[in-house]
Amino acid sequence: MTQEAAVHLSGVTKRYPGVVANKDVELKVMPGEVHAVVGENGAGKSTLMKIIYGMVRPDEGTITINGEETHFRSPKDAIDAGIGMVHQHFMLADNLTVLENIILGSEPVSGVQIDFADATERIRSLGEAYGLKLDPSVRVEALSVGQRQRVEIIKVLYRGARILILDEPTAVLVPQEVDDLFDSIRELKAEGQTVIFISHKLDEVLSIADTITVMRGGETVGTTTPDEVDARQLAEMMIGSELPNPETRESTVRDEIILDVEGLSLSSEDGRELLSDITFSVRAGEIVGVAGIEGNGQAQLVDSLIGLTTEATGVVKLNGENISDDVTRDRRSDGIGLIPEDRHRQGLLLSSPLWENAALGHQYGAPYAKSVWIDKKGAREQTAEIVRTYGVKTPSVDVPATALSGGNQQKLVVGREIMANPHVLIAAQPTRGIDIGAQAAVWEELKQARADGMAILLISADLEELIGLSDTIHVLFEGEFVAELDPSEVTPETLGTYMTGSARAETA
Amino acid sequence: MTGGKLLTAVVAPTIALAIAFLLAAIVLRLVGIDPGFAYAEMWDFGTSTESLISGVNRAIPLYVSALAVAIGFKMGLFNIGVEGAYLLAALVAASVGALYSITPVLHVLSILIVAAIVGAIWNGLAGWLKVTRGVHEVISTIMLNFIAFSFSAYLLLNFFQADSGGLTVATAQIPDTGWVPSLNFALEWFGVEPRAGSDLHGFLVIAALLGIFYHYLVNRSRFGYDLRASGINASAAHASGVNPNSMVLKTMMISGALAGMVGMSELLGFSHQYVQDFPRGFGFDGIAVALLGRGHPAGMAFGALLFGFLERSALILDLRDIPREIVTIMQGVIVLTVVIVYEVISRYVQRRTVAAAAAATAGADDKVEVGT
Numbered sequence: 001m002t003q004e005a006a007v008h009l010s011g012v013t014k015r016y017p018g019v020v021a022n023k024d025v026e027l028k029v030m031p032g033e034v035h036a037v038v039g040e041n042g043a044g045k046s047t048l049m050k051i052i053y054g055m056v057r058p059d060e061g062t063i064t065i066n067g068e069e070t071h072f073r074s075p076k077d078a079i080d081a082g083i084g085m086v087h088q089h090f091m092l093a094d095n096l097t098v099l100e101n102i103i104l105g106s107e108p109v110s111g112v113q114i115d116f117a118d119a120t121e122r123i124r125s126l127g128e129a130y131g132l133k134l135d136p137s138v139r140v141e142a143l144s145v146g147q148r149q150r151v152e153i154i155k156v157l158y159r160g161a162r163i164l165i166l167d168e169p170t171a172v173l174v175p176q177e178v179d180d181l182f183d184s185i186r187e188l189k190a191e192g193q194t195v196i197f198i199s200h201k202l203d204e205v206l207s208i209a210d211t212i213t214v215m216r217g218g219e220t221v222g223t224t225t226p227d228e229v230d231a232r233q234l235a236e237m238m239i240g241s242e243l244p245n246p247e248t249r250e251s252t253v254r255d256e257i258i259l260d261v262e263g264l265s266l267s268s269e270d271g272r273e274l275l276s277d278i279t280f281s282v283r284a285g286e287i288v289g290v291a292g293i294e295g296n297g298q299a300q301l302v303d304s305l306i307g308l309t310t311e312a313t314g315v316v317k318l319n320g321e322n323i324s325d326d327v328t329r330d331r332r333s334d335g336i337g338l339i340p341e342d343r344h345r346q347g348l349l350l351s352s353p354l355w356e357n358a359a360l361g362h363q364y365g366a367p368y369a370k371s372v373w374i375d376k377k378g379a380r381e382q383t384a385e386i387v388r389t390y391g392v393k394t395p396s397v398d399v400p401a402t403a404l405s406g407g408n409q410q411k412l413v414v415g416r417e418i419m420a421n422p423h424v425l426i427a428a429q430p431t432r433g434i435d436i437g438a439q440a441a442v443w444e445e446l447k448q449a450r451a452d453g454m455a456i457l458l459i460s461a462d463l464e465e466l467i468g469l470s471d472t473i474h475v476l477f478e479g480e481f482v483a484e485l486d487p488s489e490v491t492p493e494t495l496g497t498y499m500t501g502s503a504r505a506e507t508a
Numbered sequence: 509m510t511g512g513k514l515l516t517a518v519v520a521p522t523i524a525l526a527i528a529f530l531l532a533a534i535v536l537r538l539v540g541i542d543p544g545f546a547y548a549e550m551w552d553f554g555t556s557t558e559s560l561i562s563g564v565n566r567a568i569p570l571y572v573s574a575l576a577v578a579i580g581f582k583m584g585l586f587n588i589g590v591e592g593a594y595l596l597a598a599l600v601a602a603s604v605g606a607l608y609s610i611t612p613v614l615h616v617l618s619i620l621i622v623a624a625i626v627g628a629i630w631n632g633l634a635g636w637l638k639v640t641r642g643v644h645e646v647i648s649t650i651m652l653n654f655i656a657f658s659f660s661a662y663l664l665l666n667f668f669q670a671d672s673g674g675l676t677v678a679t680a681q682i683p684d685t686g687w688v689p690s691l692n693f694a695l696e697w698f699g700v701e702p703r704a705g706s707d708l709h710g711f712l713v714i715a716a717l718l719g720i721f722y723h724y725l726v727n728r729s730r731f732g733y734d735l736r737a738s739g740i741n742a743s744a745a746h747a748s749g750v751n752p753n754s755m756v757l758k759t760m761m762i763s764g765a766l767a768g769m770v771g772m773s774e775l776l777g778f779s780h781q782y783v784q785d786f787p788r789g790f791g792f793d794g795i796a797v798a799l800l801g802r803g804h805p806a807g808m809a810f811g812a813l814l815f816g817f818l819e820r821s822a823l824i825l826d827l828r829d830i831p832r833e834i835v836t837i838m839q840g841v842i843v844l845t846v847v848i849v850y851e852v853i854s855r856y857v858q859r860r861t862v863a864a865a866a867a868a869t870a871g872a873d874d875k876v877e878v879g880t
Contacts, residue, residue, distance in 0.1 A: 021866070021867075306747065308746060308747060327749075327751060328746070328747070328748075328749045328750075328751070329749030329750070329751065330749075331749075332748070332749045333749070338747060340744075340747060345741075345743050345744065346743050346744050346746075346747040347744060347747070348741070348744060349736075349737055349740045349741050349744060350740070350741070351740055351858075352736070352737075352740060356733070356737075359733065360737065360744060360745075360748045361747070361748035361749060362748075363730055363733050363734065363737075363748065363749075364730070364749070369730050369733075372729055372730050372731065373728055373729055373730065374728060374729065374730055374732070374733050376728075394865060395864065395865050399861060399865045400858070400861060402858070402862065403861050403862045403864075403865035403866070404865065405866075
């Protein structure tokens with residue numbers, strides 16, 4: 001290869017007090033290629049990307065961009081050098097329009113006015129060139145997750161990026177959106193853009209990347225191409241051990257019905273039906289899966305079951321008792337556990353210590369509270385127990401939740417819910433955005449809880465997870481259960497056809 | 509962790525104070541006054557026994573007001589209505605307290621309860637408006653302040669005014685069973701004998717108890733947990749079973765009950781009746797003190813004492829032909845710099861904590877070599 005690399009890192013080392021986050025990292029990204037960087041959380045991917053993007057300065061090593069050695073002091077330098085980053089958690093202002101979000105910070109000016117016409121024109125042409133179609137005048141709050149991501153990508157392109165870093169871009173997307181994203185990435189590549197794609201979803205990496213660099217324990221353990229490896233080999237490079245597997249072995253379904261939902265319906269204020277006539281039940285020791293493309297009523301279903309939405313009609317019974325009119329607090333203390341789909345939004349108090357986070361949702365009694373007081377000692381002990389049992393990596397139970405990696409935050413949430421031993425656990429996207437190791441741990445815990453007789457409602461966008469864990473799968477499409485499927489007979493492909501509404505089956 | 513806490517708790521206010529004094533010095537210099545001279549005069553005057561007592565007396569209502577504001581802050585509610593609530597509560601409590609005479613301690617307690625109830629109802633109105641009509645509490649409490657000013661004047665003139673024959677419009681005197689005695693006797697134990705007329709208000713003790721109450725309520729009770737959780741992440745608190753509406757209502761009422769206590773040191777310790785020019789402004793200054801103390805019970809005590817001291821020592825400036833508004837400027841700058849410096853330092857501490865946690869957990873991973 002005589003061509004100059006777009007990004008070339010050599011011998012890059014970054015130390016934090018006591019440990020090395022990146023050690024002697026070698027990364028060579030050629031111009032116009034899609035280069036995937038894979039590795040577990042904590043493998044050093046994020047630090048590495050922050051180094052490329054100028055957010056973190058390496059202690060040793062050289063960074064060469066397009067043949068020129070660089071020393072970025074801040075992301076601004078990186079942007080000036082044509083590097084753009086799309087973060088996993090979007091950084092958009094909900095109440096501004098797409099246009100305003102994109103030009104924010106680099107507004108085109110004519111005189112003292114912002115030249116909106118010019119900006120609109122540029123956004124449209126960017127959108128057309130890269131297959132990123134968007135209406136610039138729409139407010140961001142009205143957009144789906146996939147569309148928001150497009151806004152982020154266009155924003156980066158708008159600033160003239162030639163090298164794009166996409167940090168776990170598919171973690172928040174549903175399969176169809178992933179396809180759209182990949183089409184866009186191919187367009188970007190065709191136009192000569194260089195894409196660095198961070199992921200731990202190996203199938204995706206294999207389908208989109210030209211080159212793959214694997215990281216483990218802060219080091220780059222190898223570079224390969226999709227032709228040379230399959231998913232299993234890649235995963236083994238990543239974790240250096242045997243692969244996890246979501247499959248549950250034998251049925252543990254018992255007779256008693258724990259959660260019984262009948263005719264649950266919900267309409268939006270403008271009369272749209274968000275949920276219509278949802279009927280199902282979950283037995284002890286059973287995992288009932290709910291498949292569906294995001295936005296088909298999953299959030300409303302969870303909110304109605306947990307009592308956050310009070311407008312729903314229909315009957316919800318817990319252990320035979322009608323709880324349809326109960327408030328959230330009663331439902332939770334009666335034994336409904338919740339792993340929320342977005343742990344940052346509904347599951348954690350990021351700035352509070354871990355022990356206060358462990359108490360969240362369980363602050364009404366032992367071990368977290370005694371009469372009207374919070375029992376700090378009991379709560380800390382319980383949290384230490386969760387940390388031990390569920391392998392949450394943390395220096396103590398007193399650090400703020402924000403100090404933990406996503407996978408460890410999720411383990412804490414999963415741990416506190418299962419540890420509370422609810423009658424029914426609502427697990428919404430329980431492994432979203434976490435790495436393979438943590439994913440395997442969460443699956444294992446769910447399986448164990450099921451074996452112990454817990455009733456679990458699993459709402460997931462990960463079809464393999466659904467098929468592997470569930471005893472029964474319902475498909476949610478436009479607020480309706482359109483099919484009930486047996487996971488032992490269904491493939492992701494057939495599940496996909498139900499999810500997109502192109503097939504319907506009679507529910508049993 | 510403790511290093512980080514110490515850093516934010518001590519370094520931030522110290523830096524803020526230094527910046528505030530520096531900026532005020534620049535302003536003084538600009539108007540042609542030697543800042544060294546002004547500060548020396550303030551210090552000399554402000555540290556006399558009488559000034560210190562007066563400073564503490566000023567700090568008491570400020571502190572109680574800060575507590576009332578801070579409890580709202582903890583769940584992201586901005587109660588601007590402490591001002592109106594305490595005036596109204598003082599008026600009603602003064603009138604009710606003057607009607608009877610019972611055992612001293614009980615009399616005081618009953619007056620306090622009346623004041624707390626009036627304050628709770630008045631600020632509770634704002635909570636009720638927010639819950640039922642979605643009116644933002646900043647708007648409603650500002651409006652309720654104006655209503656309280658006029659309403660209390662109306663009530664005083666038409667219903668609660670005593671026929672004293674004097675020139676002042678005031679309620680009847682509360683019998684001395686309803687007075688809170690001065691703490692000068694305690695000062696004398698330490699060999700401090702203030703001049704006649706310089707009394708350390710006994711309400712200091714009650715204010716300290718309210719501070720302890722605040723601490724336990726916010727930091728130790730289940731209610732406080734729900735309160736703080738709602739302030740940090742309302743969606744997560746809701747999902748955990750906290751009813752946001754009842755939380756808003758309860759918090760506004762507790763804030764109002766504390767607001768009702770603001771005027772009590774003046775009423776029970778000094779004037780013993782509600783006069784038409786009952787001291788005002790503690791409700792607004794309390795917002796500044798709450799910000800200054802970051803909602804921490806000890807921090808707010810420090811802030812209240814600082815403000816009390818500054819206001820007292822400002823009195824000398826007039827006599828030396830120095831505009832005493834300089835103190836108001838300093839107060840404003842202190843609050844601003846504290847907010848900014850605190851934010852900067854807490855970000856720094858948070859980054860450090862995150863890095864340390866990442867380092868500690870990565871250290872548990874044997875694949876990562878420990879650097880030298």
